[in-house]
Amino acid sequence: MSSKAEQASPTAIKTGITHQMTGNEAIARGAWEAGVKVAAAYPGTPSTEIMENMAHYPVGDVHAQWSTNEKVALDVAIGASFAGVRAISMMKHVGLNVASDALMSQSYIGVHGGLVLIVCDDPGIHSSQNEQDSRIFGRFAQIPVLEPSDAQEALDFTKVAFDISERFDTPVMVRSTTRISHTRSPVLVSERETPKDLGFNSDVTKNVMVPGHARTRHPIVIDRLERLAEELETSDLNQLELGSSKIGIITASMSYVYVKENLPDASVLKLGLSFPLPKKLIQDFCAKHDRVIVVEELEPVIENEIKSWGLKVEGKEFFPRIGELSPEQVRISFENAGVLEPEVNALGPQFEPLIRPPVLCAGCPHAMSYTAIRSLDVRVAGDIGCYTLAVGDPLTAIDTTVAMGSSIANAVGMYLAGTETKPIVATIGDSTFIHSGIPPLIDAVYNQANITVILLDNHITAMTGGQENPGTGKTLRGEQTHQVNFEEMIRACGVEWIERVDSYDAASMMQTMRESIDYRGVSVLIADRPCVLDPVKIKGPTMSVDAKDCNACQGCMNLGCPALLWSDEWYEGRHVVKIDPTACIGCSVCAQFCPTGAIQPTLVLDQKAAKACPSGV
Amino acid sequence: MAKAKKDNSIAVLTDPPKLDPKGMKEPINVLIVGVGGQGVIMVSKVLAQICQNLGYQVKQSEVHGMAKRGGVVFSHVRFGNNVWSPTIPMGKADVLIALEWAEGLRWMNYLRPGTGIFIADTKRIVPPFACRSRILGADIGYSRDTPDDVREKVAEAFALDATEMATKAGNERAANTLLLGALSTTLTFPVEEWKKTIAKMVPPKTVEVNLAVFDQGQYWIDGSRKGEPVEGAAFVPLVQPEINSVRTTLEITDEWCKGCDICVKMCPERCLILNKDQVAELAEPDKCTGCHICEWLCPDFAISINPIIQEAVA
Numbered sequence: 068m069s070s071k072a073e074q075a076s077p078t079a080i081k082t083g084i085t086h087q088m089t090g091n092e093a094i095a096r097g098a099w100e101a102g103v104k105v106a107a108a109y110p111g112t113p114s115t116e117i118m119e120n121m122a123h124y125p126v127g128d129v130h131a132q133w134s135t136n137e138k139v140a141l142d143v144a145i146g147a148s149f150a151g152v153r154a155i156s157m158m159k160h161v162g163l164n165v166a167s168d169a170l171m172s173q174s175y176i177g178v179h180g181g182l183v184l185i186v187c188d189d190p191g192i193h194s195s196q197n198e199q200d201s202r203i204f205g206r207f208a209q210i211p212v213l214e215p216s217d218a219q220e221a222l223d224f225t226k227v228a229f230d231i232s233e234r235f236d237t238p239v240m241v242r243s244t245t246r247i248s249h250t251r252s253p254v255l256v257s258e259r260e261t262p263k264d265l266g267f268n269s270d271v272t273k274n275v276m277v278p279g280h281a282r283t284r285h286p287i288v289i290d291r292l293e294r295l296a297e298e299l300e301t302s303d304l305n306q307l308e309l310g311s312s313k314i315g316i317i318t319a320s321m322s323y324v325y326v327k328e329n330l331p332d333a334s335v336l337k338l339g340l341s342f343p344l345p346k347k348l349i350q351d352f353c354a355k356h357d358r359v360i361v362v363e364e365l366e367p368v369i370e371n372e373i374k375s376w377g378l379k380v381e382g383k384e385f386f387p388r389i390g391e392l393s394p395e396q397v398r399i400s401f402e403n404a405g406v407l408e409p410e411v412n413a414l415g416p417q418f419e420p421l422i423r424p425p426v427l428c429a430g431c432p433h434a435m436s437y438t439a440i441r442s443l444d445v446r447v448a449g450d451i452g453c454y455t456l457a458v459g460d461p462l463t464a465i466d467t468t469v470a471m472g473s474s475i476a477n478a479v480g481m482y483l484a485g486t487e488t489k490p491i492v493a494t495i496g497d498s499t500f501i502h503s504g505i506p507p508l509i510d511a512v513y514n515q516a517n518i519t520v521i522l523l524d525n526h527i528t529a530m531t532g533g534q535e536n537p538g539t540g541k542t543l544r545g546e547q548t549h550q551v552n553f554e555e556m557i558r559a560c561g562v563e564w565i566e567r568v569d570s571y572d573a574a575s576m577m578q579t580m581r582e583s584i585d586y587r588g589v590s591v592l593i594a595d596r597p598c599v600l601d602p603v604k605i606k607g608p609t610m611s612v613d614a615k616d617c618n619a620c621q622g623c624m625n626l627g628c629p630a631l632l633w634s635d636e637w638y639e640g641r642h643v644v645k646i647d648p649t650a651c652i653g654c655s656v657c658a659q660f661c662p663t664g665a666i667q668p669t670l671v672l673d674q675k676a677a678k679a680c681p682s683g684v
Numbered sequence: 685m686a687k688a689k690k691d692n693s694i695a696v697l698t699d700p701p702k703l704d705p706k707g708m709k710e711p712i713n714v715l716i717v718g719v720g721g722q723g724v725i726m727v728s729k730v731l732a733q734i735c736q737n738l739g740y741q742v743k744q745s746e747v748h749g750m751a752k753r754g755g756v757v758f759s760h761v762r763f764g765n766n767v768w769s770p771t772i773p774m775g776k777a778d779v780l781i782a783l784e785w786a787e788g789l790r791w792m793n794y795l796r797p798g799t800g801i802f803i804a805d806t807k808r809i810v811p812p813f814a815c816r817s818r819i820l821g822a823d824i825g826y827s828r829d830t831p832d833d834v835r836e837k838v839a840e841a842f843a844l845d846a847t848e849m850a851t852k853a854g855n856e857r858a859a860n861t862l863l864l865g866a867l868s869t870t871l872t873f874p875v876e877e878w879k880k881t882i883a884k885m886v887p888p889k890t891v892e893v894n895l896a897v898f899d900q901g902q903y904w905i906d907g908s909r910k911g912e913p914v915e916g917a918a919f920v921p922l923v924q925p926e927i928n929s930v931r932t933t934l935e936i937t938d939e940w941c942k943g944c945d946i947c948v949k950m951c952p953e954r955c956l957i958l959n960k961d962q963v964a965e966l967a968e969p970d971k972c973t974g975c976h977i978c979e980w981l982c983p984d985f986a987i988s989i990n991p992i993i994q995e996a997v998a
Contacts, residue, residue: 415775
């Protein structure tokens with residue numbers, strides 16, 4: 068059973084009753100209900116599905132698009148706000164780093180049409196390169212940060228964010244986390260509002276940030292935060308649940324439900340915003356309780372601000388700053404704080420867990436590219452995408468990975484350092500290259516670096532689940548549009564050595580890669596093969612191993628293909644290899660590596676077997 | 685509620701109580717686990733939908749960032765009159781449904797000690813990592829724990845070859861619905877509600893097979909509990925590692941090597957190098973498995989692999 072059947076039009080679902088929705092679905096619904104006209108994003112786990120859901124709403128209601136990167140996405144939303152409509156941009160936490168340049172100035176400018184920024188953090192680093200706490204960024208940019216604790220609040224807070232944005236003339240951040248974004252809970256939906264289009268606001272002192280204008284805007288920024296904090300003192304965005312006066316808990320976001328799970332009857336102040344804070348409300352709460360504990364995931368953002376007012380609260384001495392909170396972690400922390408009695412023998416039996424790291428798919432073109440790279444003994448600056456998985460065994464072909472688009476400039480730096488004796492290679496995917504790989508490529512040519520760039524073009528943004536990008540020639544809604552011609556673009560950057568090779572052609576891949584490395588200057592090798600999962604799942608006639616020919620050399624195993632496994636047979640003490648026909652897509656790369664020719668198309672082996680034994684017995 | 689061991693070696697409770705959220709303060713917790721692409725999320729969506737239809741509050745939490753890359757997938761479903769945390773606290777799962785054998789073992793510590801019910805497909809999805817070691821006689825990196833090992837440690841354990849049964853019924857992908865049928869025996873929800881919801885949520889063409897395997901899942905558990913012989917209870921153990929193995933030595937005739945590099949590039953163990961004289965050299969003899977690739981590929985016959993048959997080890 069698979070999940071293709073449901074997916075009714077989201078505008079057709081009944082209002083006034085509850086529906087099971089993920090946080091991401093609820094945010095998209097909230098944006099639609101708030102009358103958003105323009106939505107722009109770059110995919111990034113765990114935020115991706117918000118925009119994918121936006122695309123389910125009618126074209127006439129909202130323009131939803133994938134942008135080339137998060138800064139572009141935010142700038143598009145800012146432009147729409149200038150033009151007087153409600154606009155939204157969503158991104159993962161590290162995407163906000165990219166968009167932050169625009170955000171910092173936009174904070175001074177404020178908004179015309181409401182402007183909301185959805186940022187999804189990833190505590191626990193389920194699928195990211197760090198677990199930075201974006202709430203600090205909100206503070207840094209001096210914009211309000213709303214923190215929903217479930218899908219219902221994700222919807223409600225997104226709508227409230229537009230209201231705050233317009234009334235206080237500020238961009239507003241709604242901060243989700245992986246757990247909120249990917250948890251389904253009941254949500255009550257309602258109809259779409261239709262705010263009036265305001266038209267362009269031609270006030271240059273507000274919209275053009277030259278020093279003279281910016282100086283007049285800064286006090287306005289401070290003032291609006293004070294006014295908002297004042298309003299929050301009595302706002303129902305904060306929830307006060309009074310219980311015993313012994314212990315009071317201040318919390319927000321997902322931490323709230325973990326607190327309720329463990330202390331259902333405790334005194335709790337649940338904050339709707341982690342910035343700015345309602346000072347008087349918190350002071351009163353602290354005064355009412357003998358002991359106050361702040362429970363928040365990652366950084367002590369709320370705790371430190373409260374402490375800065377001279378109030379005595381506890382928090383991070385019991386609750387971890389690292390990783391995701393969970394009901395059991397919160398329980399342990401409360402036990403350590405002396406709030407709960409220790410629980411004994413509370414777990415089920417423990418078995419040795421199987422090591423099952425994420426791997427490149429069967430038939431993934433990256434596997435061949437990295438096998439070739441690995442064989443050349445080069446220094447490899449990696450980038451962000453599925454192909455980062457090539458860092459692990461058996462490909463072990465990546466030396467560094469920093470952030471989106473870092474690979475090429477990292478390679479330039481390694482070259483300039485002058486200490487590297489191996490040839491220097493940067494590997495980058497098509498979507499990441501468009502995201503932020505082009506300026507560093509121009510830099511490499513401009514500064515005459517001697518590096519090789521391997522552009523892993525699998526024609527999709529694969530890691531986040533297969534999103535379109537300018538290299539695919541299709542929009543978010545699947546319409547045809549201009550397709551970036553990588554060769555032309557790279558040539559225009561000044562690169563003279565460009566070759567395109569089929570990733571599945573092992574011999575020419577190895578040969579051409581060697582030539583690209585031998586070239587002095589910037590060379591670009593485009594490893595060209597579509598992703599096997601998206602936009603269409605590729606499944607060709609499978610390959611099989613002729614067990615009597617396999618000498619168990621394990622050479623094919625170096626590809627790390629999940630379709631290649633050990634059979635129950637042995638040869639000279641090593642496992643004979645077999646191919647899982649359900650996983651194999653028939654890319655034939657393993658067959659090209661097999662020194663004994665034991666790997667053949669299943670069809671060929673079947674025919675051979677039929678010939679050898681015509682009766683079929 | 686005595687624990688009895690029946691002929692088909694399934695540990696069962698003679699009079700199993702069914703889980704009923706009605707009037708309970710605490711929610712009921714079902715943890716569904718497996719590997720990317722198996723339909724873990726679908727199982728949890730069906731369960732969540734039924735709970736919602738019956739008027740319970742339900743929260744369902746999953747992490748699937750790496751799911752498409754063959755990674756671990758798990759989904760927490762909690763339902764009752766009031767649910768706070770969307771994730772099940774460790775040691776509080778009432779039922780653990782595993783679509784893959786080793787994944788079931790991984791999450792075992794989430795089961796409620798004493799009462800938690802374990803239902804697992806015995807299907808193995810062996811990760812490439814498990815076949816990583818190339819040393820002679822290497823064991824597969826996959827759990828050797830059997831259903832019997834599990835039965836000793838939990839209140840009730842059911843190990844069934846759901847994938848095989850679903851394949852026989854006509855659709856391998858329906859294995860997850862078969863496990864839903866098994867799950868349904870642990871809850872008080874009416875059978876019609878399950879079937880209505882499944883029919884609504886699966887692709888129209890597969891409704892019939894999905895409903896058929898749902899029944900099969902139910903019968904399987906009921907049958908096991910009554911001690912009747914049930915199909916699909918066989919557990920095929922993994923092959924044992926070969927102890928009596930061959931050792932080899934690798935010899936390179938330096939004078940014949942012209943430094944073409946082919947052996948260095950193609951060695952699966954990457955244990956050969958070109959030395960300063962541009963001659964192939966076995967840099968890491970311990971890693972050489974004697975696979976013969978270099979011997980066969982050498983255009984100058986400069987490499988030979990010589991087997992040494994070792995005595996059988998008792």
